[in-house]
Amino acid sequence: xxxxxxxxxxxxxxxxxxxxxxxxxxxxxxxxxxxxxxxxxxxxxxxxxxxxxxxxxxxxxxxxxxxxxxxxxxxxxxxxxxxxxxxxxxxxxxxxxxxxxxxxxxxxxxxxxxxxxxxxxxxxxxxxxxxxxxxxxxxxxxxxxxxxxxxxxxxxxxxxxxxxxxxxxxxxxxxxxxxxxxxxxxxxxxxxxxxxxxxxxxxxxxxxxxxxxxxxxxxxxxxxxxxxxxxxxxxxxxxxxxxxxxxxxxxxxxxxxxxxxxxxxxxxxxxxxxxxxxxxxxxxxxxxxxxxxx
Amino acid sequence: xxxxxxxxxxxxxxxxxxxxxxxxxxxxxxxxxxxxxxxxxxxxxxxxxxxxxxxxxxxxxxxxxxxxxxxxxxxxxxxxxxxxxxxxxxxxxxxxxxxxxxxxxxxxxxxxxxxxxxxxxxxxxxxxxxxxxxxxxxxxxxxxxxxxxxxxxxxxxxxxxxxxxx
Numbered sequence: 193x194x195x196x197x198x199x200x201x202x203x204x205x206x207x208x209x210x211x212x213x214x215x216x217x218x219x220x221x222x223x224x225x226x227x228x229x230x231x232x233x234x235x236x237x238x239x240x241x242x243x244x245x246x247x248x249x250x251x252x253x254x255x256x257x258x259x260x261x262x263x264x265x266x267x268x269x270x271x272x273x274x275x276x277x278x279x280x281x282x283x284x285x286x287x288x289x290x291x292x293x294x295x296x297x298x299x300x301x302x303x304x305x306x307x308x309x310x311x312x313x314x315x316x317x318x319x320x321x322x323x324x325x326x327x328x329x330x331x332x333x334x335x336x337x338x339x340x341x342x343x344x345x346x347x348x349x350x351x352x353x354x355x356x357x358x359x360x361x362x363x364x365x366x367x368x369x370x371x372x373x374x375x376x377x378x379x380x381x382x383x384x385x386x387x388x389x390x391x392x393x394x395x396x397x398x399x400x401x402x403x404x405x406x407x408x409x410x411x412x413x414x415x416x417x418x419x420x421x422x423x424x425x426x427x428x429x430x431x432x433x434x435x436x437x438x439x440x441x442x443x444x445x446x447x448x449x450x451x452x453x454x455x456x457x458x459x460x461x462x463x464x465x466x467x468x469x470x471x472x473x474x475x476x477x478x479x480x481x482x483x484x485x486x
Numbered sequence: 487x488x489x490x491x492x493x494x495x496x497x498x499x500x501x502x503x504x505x506x507x508x509x510x511x512x513x514x515x516x517x518x519x520x521x522x523x524x525x526x527x528x529x530x531x532x533x534x535x536x537x538x539x540x541x542x543x544x545x546x547x548x549x550x551x552x553x554x555x556x557x558x559x560x561x562x563x564x565x566x567x568x569x570x571x572x573x574x575x576x577x578x579x580x581x582x583x584x585x586x587x588x589x590x591x592x593x594x595x596x597x598x599x600x601x602x603x604x605x606x607x608x609x610x611x612x613x614x615x616x617x618x619x620x621x622x623x624x625x626x627x628x629x630x631x632x633x634x635x636x637x638x639x640x641x642x643x644x645x646x647x648x649x650x651x652x
Binding site for chain 2: 295297414474
């Protein structure tokens with residue numbers, strides 16, 4: 193009896209702020225049912241690229257990056273590489289995805305083309321040709337923020353054809369396994385190859401849609417502004433690009449498949465005016481940029 | 487009978503309390519445990535992938551946890567699971583606005599851990615495509631700038647975090 197009284201006191205101590213102990217039991221039952229619903233959701237066959245996990249995005253990104261780095265040589269310049277990563281990793285913190293599965297990493301690749309690639313998961317590449325057109329840290333930040341935006345908006349993953357995803361998701365089924373049978377692994381790897389081809393074709397061959405580029409520009413302005421950079425950096429860079437494209441577009445690579453630079457510049461300037469975004473160049477930032485790139 | 491019922495209620499309540507506290511699981515390769523609720527704060531420890539932690543409190547997208555005898559903050563984008571109730575919103579300017587992912591969600595990421603396109607699939611892909619330059623990707627992944635270096639860079643460049651009204 194004494195034990196029962198002690199138990200009753202314990203129950204009251206726990207349940208008093210809420211309600212009767214029986215109500216608590218009901219609440220727990222409801223919570224348990226909710227938990228079951230969550231488990232059922234995760235066991236349903238996945239349908240779209242939005243349902244890829246951060247880890248899967250990372251493995252796709254690694255393979256896409258490996259393809260890019262098979263075609264392009266990296267530039268072994270530790271000072272510039274560290275600077276690029278410092279600017280890029282700072283900006284990423286102000287994006288909607290401050291962390292990916294293994295973080296954001298930036299590399300300079302040797303190519304005269306004015307070009308940049310953002311592989312899923314945060315593997316970002318800029319060419320020496322593009323860097324030659326960048327005149328300040330604020331402009332560099334704008335370019336990197338644009339590429340980060342492609343990652344956060346999952347534009348690369350969006351290029352995966354549904355047939356390849358459906359094939360993979362069907363093999364994966366609904367059971368969590370750590371090791372696949374050789375037949376499943378072989379089929380899954382074939383689907384994986386299809387996925388990588390889809391993303392590489394989008395990044396390197398076809399480029400993104402106009403809408404995706406405008407969306408990435410808009411997000412780039414937001415990221416750069418939040419980080420404290422001059423939001424006009426993107427408009428300035430696009431101005432330089434417009435001057436290039438007005439002549440021979442040879443050597444512009446991927447950027448010639450983007451929407452016209454002048455149109456993008458106009459949209460960026462409208463956004464800055466509409467949002468009343470202020471900013472100014474900085475001598476400290478200009479000095480450290482020039483020390484590495486001029 | 488009465489005693490059994492009481493014991494059952496106690497057990498259920500203990501489970502309910504554990505539920506309310508909230509567990510989170512690391513869904514990234516590693517999650518930095520930071521001394522304060524910001525990325526530029528010193529790192530106390532690196533928490534490995536799939537580690538399950540008790541969420542003690544959430545504020546502005548950061549979750550307070552204890553790991554390896556140290557208590558600090560991890561960012562919610564690095565974990566999945568139930569956030570504890572009663573999230574407090576801190577005052578002042580946070581570099582993470584209201585549009586950021588808060589409190590941890592994506593229960594699916596826990597269920598999918600190690601599943602799908604994983605290391606095993608990459609290994610097979612490498613065997614089929616031996617020319618792919620994964621070594622350069624491994625090198626690229628090593629480039630990480632420590633938080634204190636980022637903080638010094640931000641300060642030296644006069645970069646002040648600002649809110650952006652959507």
